[in-house]
Amino acid sequence: MTRPEELTIDHEGYDWPRLLEPWQDMLPANFTVRLMSRLGDLFLEFGDGSIHLFSAGDDAVTFLAEDWDAFRDAIGDNPDWLMGDVIWQYEQAGKRLAPGQVYSLTPPPFLSGDYGVERALPLDVRTHFAVLGDIHAQTRDLPDGAQLKLVIKDPPWTSPLTRLLGPIRKFWKR
Numbered sequence: 001m002t003r004p005e006e007l008t009i010d011h012e013g014y015d016w017p018r019l020l021e022p023w024q025d026m027l028p029a030n031f032t033v034r035l036m037s038r039l040g041d042l043f044l045e046f047g048d049g050s051i052h053l054f055s056a057g058d059d060a061v062t063f064l065a066e067d068w069d070a071f072r073d074a075i076g077d078n079p080d081w082l083m084g085d086v087i088w089q090y091e092q093a094g095k096r097l098a099p100g101q102v103y104s105l106t107p108p109p110f111l112s113g114d115y116g117v118e119r120a121l122p123l124d125v126r127t128h129f130a131v132l133g134d135i136h137a138q139t140r141d142l143p144d145g146a147q148l149k150l151v152i153k154d155p156p157w158t159s160p161l162t163r164l165l166g167p168i169r170k171f172w173k174r
Helices: 068-075 084-092 125-139 160-172
Strands: 031-037 042-046 051-055 060-065 101-105 120-124
Touching: 051 068, 060 068, 101 125, 120 125
Parallel strands: none
Antiparallel strands: 031 042, 042 051, 051 060, 101 120
């Protein structure tokens, strides 16, 4: 059995209120990041002590436990919270994370529903949240099932963002 610490990465040193600002419509003003998965999912402690899973890729917040102790007791019975099977597939395919990276999916699962290996791209944490935050800001008021026309302009620099946007372009041209 995989231990949770094998599926998480260091979440210290990030300005979380700023990185998560695009999701202020979904998150409370006061929260603490307790864990970050290799997929960039965050385990947040809200002001009342409750623990929630925030997935920028799924564009969702899910209640998990009443408090941190209850979460720690329950995580062993809920391996899907850290998506170890998915991460294992990425690693078996040769996709490795450098420090400060997460597996970012293109297009994000809330648009495609797909966690396939070919969609996983190791990406810097800040870029991951910047891209998904921008997509969330542009789509948050759309009803479920709305038709989208995604227009992506080339950034004025070359970076991992360029690699992230390429597969999105291909996906939406279908």
